Amino acid sequence: MTFPINDTVGAWVPHGRFQIDPTAAGPLSRLTFATKDLFDVAGHPTGGGNPTWLATHPLPTAHAAVIDTLLGAGATLMGKVLTDELAYSLHGENAHYGTPVNTRYPDRVPGGSSSGSAAAVGARLVDLALGTDTGGSTRVPASYGGLWGLRTTHGLVSKQGLVPLSPGFDTATWLAHSFDTFERVGQVLLPASTWAPARVMVPTDAWALADAEFAEPLARVRDALAAHLGVAPESVRAAGDTPLDQWRQTYNTAGADDAWRAHGAWITEHRPVFGAAIDARWRAAAAVTPEAAAAAWQQVARIREAVRALVGSDGVAVLPSAASLAPRRDADPAVVDAVRLRTMAITCIAGLAGLPQVSLPVNTLQGDVLGVSLLGPAGSDLALIRLAGQLHAELR
Numbered sequence: 001m002t003f004p005i006n007d008t009v010g011a012w013v014p015h016g017r018f019q020i021d022p023t024a025a026g027p028l029s030r031l032t033f034a035t036k037d038l039f040d041v042a043g044h045p046t047g048g049g050n051p052t053w054l055a056t057h058p059l060p061t062a063h064a065a066v067i068d069t070l071l072g073a074g075a076t077l078m079g080k081v082l083t084d085e086l087a088y089s090l091h092g093e094n095a096h097y098g099t100p101v102n103t104r105y106p107d108r109v110p111g112g113s114s115s116g117s118a119a120a121v122g123a124r125l126v127d128l129a130l131g132t133d134t135g136g137s138t139r140v141p142a143s144y145g146g147l148w149g150l151r152t153t154h155g156l157v158s159k160q161g162l163v164p165l166s167p168g169f170d171t172a173t174w175l176a177h178s179f180d181t182f183e184r185v186g187q188v189l190l191p192a193s194t195w196a197p198a199r200v201m202v203p204t205d206a207w208a209l210a211d212a213e214f215a216e217p218l219a220r221v222r223d224a225l226a227a228h229l230g231v232a233p234e235s236v237r238a239a240g241d242t243p244l245d246q247w248r249q250t251y252n253t254a255g256a257d258d259a260w261r262a263h264g265a266w267i268t269e270h271r272p273v274f275g276a277a278i279d280a281r282w283r284a285a286a287a288v289t290p291e292a293a294a295a296a297w298q299q300v301a302r303i304r305e306a307v308r309a310l311v312g313s314d315g316v317a318v319l320p321s322a323a324s325l326a327p328r329r330d331a332d333p334a335v336v337d338a339v340r341l342r343t344m345a346i347t348c349i350a351g352l353a354g355l356p357q358v359s360l361p362v363n364t365l366q367g368d369v370l371g372v373s374l375l376g377p378a379g380s381d382l383a384l385i386r387l388a389g390q391l392h393a394e395l396r
Contacts, residue, residue, distance in 0.1 A: 003017040003018065003019070003079070004019065004078075005017075005078055005079075005125050005126075006125075007120075007125065008101075008123060008125070009100050009101035009103060009119045009120065009122075009123045009125070010082075010097075010098050010099070010100045010101055010119070011034070011081045011082060011100045011101075011115075011116040011117075011119040011120040011123070011125065012034070012079055012080065012081055012082070012116065012120070013037050013047055013080050013081065013082055013097060013116070014097075015044065015045050015047060015054065015080070016034075016037060016044070016047075016079040016080025016081060017079050018041075018044060018079050018080075019076065019077065019078055019079065020041070020071065020076070020077040021071075021076055022071050022072070022073075022074045022075055022076055023068075023071045023072050024071075024072050024073075024074065025074050026072065026073035026074035026188075027073055027074065027184055027187060027188060028070060028073040028074040028075035028184060028185065028188060029073075029074030029075075030074070031074070031075045031076070031127040031128065031181060031184075032075065032076045032077075032078050032126045032127050032128075033070060033075050033076070033077060033078065033126055033127060033128045033129055033130065033174075034077070034078050034079055034080065034081045034116070034117065034120045034121075034125075034126045034129040034130070035064075035067060035077065035079075035080055035081070035117075035129065035130040036080070036081060036082075036083050036113075036114050036116065036117050036129065036130055036131050036132060037049060037080040037081065037082065037083050037116070038083055038087060038132055038162055038163040039064040039066065039067055039080075039130055039161060039162055039163075039172075040060035040062065040063060040064045040067075040161035040162070041060060041063055041064070041067060041077070041080065042060055042061055042062050042063050043059060043060070043061075044059070044060070044080065045057070045059055045060075046060060046080075046163060047080070048083065048085070048086050048087075048163050049082065049083040049084055049085040049086060049087070049094055049096070049097070049113070050085045050086060050096065050272050050274065051096055051272075052270050052271075052272035052273070053086070053163075053266075053272065056266070056270055060161065062161065063161060064158075064160060064161025064162055065158035065159075065160040065161055066130060066157060066158060066161075066172050066189060067130070067161070069158075069188060069189060070130075070185075070188065070189075073188045075127075075128075078125075078126050080116075081100075081115075081116025081117055081119070081120050081129060082094055082097055082098075082100055082115050082116030082119070083112070083113050083114065083115065083116065083132075084112035084113035084115060084137075084278065085274050085275060085278045086163070086165055086259075086263065086278075087112075087113035087132055087134060087137055087163075087165040088113065088165060088259065088278045088281050088282070089112045089113050089277065089278055089281075090111060090112050090113065090135065090136050090137065090140045090340050090343060090344070091109055091111070091112050091115075091277070091327070091336060091340070092109040092110040092111045092112035092113075092115035092118070092119075092141065092144075093109060093112070093115075093275065094115070094275070095273075095274065095275030095276075095278075096275075099115070099329060100115050100116050100118075100119030100120075101119055101123070102118070102119065102122060102144060102145050102326060103119070103122040103123045103124075103145070104122055104145050104146050104369065105144070105145075105325075105326055107328055107329060108144065108325070108326035108327060108328055108329060109144065109326050109327055109328075109329055110122070110141055110144060110145060110326070111140045111141030111142075111143070111144035111145065111322075111326060112137060112140070112141065113132070113134075113137040113165075114129070114131030114132060114133075114137050114138050114141050114149075114173070114175065115141060116129075117129035117130065117131040117138075117141070117174075117175050118131075118141035118142065118144070118145045118147060118149075118175055119145075121145075121147055121175045121176060121177050122145040122146075122147060122177065124177060127176065127177075127178075127181050128174050128175065128176040128181050128182070128185055129174065129175050129176075130172070130173070130174050131149070131173045131174060131175055132162065132165070132170060132171065132172060132173060133149075133150070133151040133152070133170075133171045133173045133351075134165045134166050134169045134170045134171070134255065134351065135169065135251065135255065135344055135347055135348065135351055136151075136322070136343060136344060136346075136347030136351075137173075138150060138151060138173040138174075138175060138359075139151055139321045139322070139347055139357060139359045139371065139373065140321065140322045140343060140347065140371075141175065142175055142321060142359040142361070142371050143320075143321035143322040143326075143359055143370050143371025144322065144325070144326035144371075145326070146361040146369030146370070146371075147175050147176065147177055147359075147361060148175065148176045148177070148178075148179055148182035148358075148359070148360065148361065149173065149174075149175045149176075149321075149358075149359045149371070150173055150174075150356065150357060150358045150359060150381070150385070151171055151173060151347075151350050151351070151355075151356060151357045152171045152172065152173055152190070152356055152381055153171075153354065153355060153356045153378045153379055153380075153381055154169070154171055154354030154355075154378075155354070156171075156190065156191070156356075156378075156379065156381060157171065157172040157173075157189050157190065158172065159171075159172055164259075164262045164263075165255075165259055165262070166254075166255040166256075166258035166259045166262070167258060167262060168254065168255070168258045168300075169251070169254075169255055169258065169351050169352075172189075174189070179360075179388075179389045179392060182385065182389075183385055183386065183389060186381065186382050186385045187382065190381045190382040190385075191379070191382070192382060193379060193380050193381060193382040193383035193384075194383070195313075195376065195377060195379070195380035195383040195384070196314070196383070197229060197314055197315065197316040197376065197387065198229065198231065198314040198315075199231060199234060199312070199314055199315040199316070200222065200225050200226045200229060200231055200232075200233040200234065200315075200316060200317075200318065201233070201234050201236050201310070201311070201315055201316065201317040201318070202222055202233050202234065202235050202236065202317070202318060203236055203237065203238035203317055203318075203319050203349070204235050204236070204237060205237045205238055205239055205243075205244050206238055206244065206319045206320065206345075206346045206349065207319065207320065209244065209320070209323050209342045209343075209345055209346050210320035210322075210323050210324070210342075210346070211323060211324045211325070213324075213325060213364050213366065213368060213370060214320045214370060214372075216364065216365050217362040217363070217364055217370060217372050218318060218319075218320060218372055220362070220395060221318050221360075221362060221372045221374075221391060221395070222318045224391050224394050224395055225316065225318060225374075225387075225391055228387075228390065228391060228394065233318075236310065236317075238307065238310070238317070238319075238349050239303075239349075240306070244345040244346070244348075244349070245341070245345050247303060247345065247348050247349070247352060248341065248344045248345040248348050250296050250299045250300060250303065250348075250352070251300075251344070251348040251351060251352055252344070253288060253292055253293065253295075253296035254293065254296040254297050254299075254300050256281070256284060256285035256288050257285070257288045257292075257293035257296065257297070259282075259285050260282075260285040260286055260288065263282075264285070264286060267282060267286075277333070277337075300352055303352045303353065304352055304353050304354060307349060307352065307353035307355065308353055308355070308377070308378065311353075311355065311375070311376065311377050312377065313377055314377075315376070315377070316374055316375065316376050316384070316387070317374070317375040317376075318372065318373070318374060319346060319349070319357075319372075319373050319375060320346055320370075320371070320372065320373065321346075321347075321357075321359040321370070321371025321372060321373045322343045322346070322347075322370070322371060323339055323342035323343040323345075323346060324339045324342070324343070325368060325370060327339055349375070350375055354378065355375055355376065355377065355378055356375070356376055356378070356379075356380060356381040356384055357373045357374070357375045357376075358373060358374050358381075358384050358385055358388045359371035359372070359373045360372060360373070360374070360388045360389075360391065360392050361392075362392075362395065374387060374388050374391075
C-alpha cells in the first residue's frame, strides 16, 4: 500500500512510512497520529534516531503501551517520525536524517528531541504525535512551533515499549495543533483529576532566564490566571537562594549518569557515530564518577521535595516553556548552546520534581507565537490541561 502522507517537512524516518488502523472505535476515531521513533511498533524497527541502534536491535513483537491505547481509542497510526539521537538534544537536528521543517518558522529549527513529532503536527500532516520529555523534549518543540505540548507527571503514563534516555526523568507525552485534540488525548491517556488550584505562583528566577519576547505573554497569562481564580499572584523563587543554573547542573549530572547506565554498554560495544553535540554529551556521561552521581541524585531528592512543597496541593506556577524563540537553522553552535543552557535551567524544574507542565501557545506583541507553561502538583495533569484550555480561550 502506498503511504498516504506527502511528507513535505522531512518528519518521517525512512523505515517509518506505514499505516496501522485502529483496533476499535472510540473517542479518538478519525484522528491520525505519528509516533516518535523511540516507541515500539510491532513488526516495525525502532531506530532511536541512530542507524547503529536501528541495525543492532530486533524488530519489536508488541506495540508500546501508549500506542496500543491510542489504537484502541480509535486513532490511526501513520508511522514513525524523527527524533534527535536517543533523545539527547533539545535542538531538533539529526546528523543522519536531517532537520525537519518548522512550518511556522521555516528558517528556524523545530526543537527536539521530539523534532519529527512537532514538525508533522505543525504541518497538519497528522492530528497529534507521540513524543517524550526528559529535559524538555516536548515542551521546547511545542514552544518553538506554537503547538500544545506537555511534560506528564513522572510515571503517570506508561513507558512500556519506549527506548529510554534517562529513566529517572523520562516521560511519555504528545503534541497537537488544536486544543480539542490535545485534551481528547489527555482524556484517553490520563487518569481523572479533581485538582482545583487556589494559588498562582510566579517563579521570578525562571522568568529572568527567558528573552524579552516572553515578558508580555507571561504577564498576560499570569494576570488571566489570577483573575480566573480570583487571587493575587505570588512572586516566588523556584530554587530559593540557589541559582537555577546549579539545578540544571544537578539535572545534567544525574541525567547523564542515568543515560550512561541505560546505554553505556551498547555504546561501548557498537561505537555508534553521533552528531558532534550529542557525541560530546555521551562522552561527558561516560566520565561521570560514582561519587558525582551519588551527590547529584541526593540533590535531586532534596529538590524534588522542595518544589513539591512549594507547589503544594493547590498551587499552579506560570513559567516560560523555553528561554527563546526557536534558534535559526544556521545559528552559530555556541549561540545555540547558550540558549540550550538557559532553557534547561527553566525546564529542569518540572523534571527534577517529577511534576506535570502544560505548554500553551500564546501570541506575542510582535506577532510571534511562543509557549507559556502551567506547572501543577503531581497527578493534576488532566485538570491542568483543562485549565490551560480555559485560559487560552480567555486570552483570545
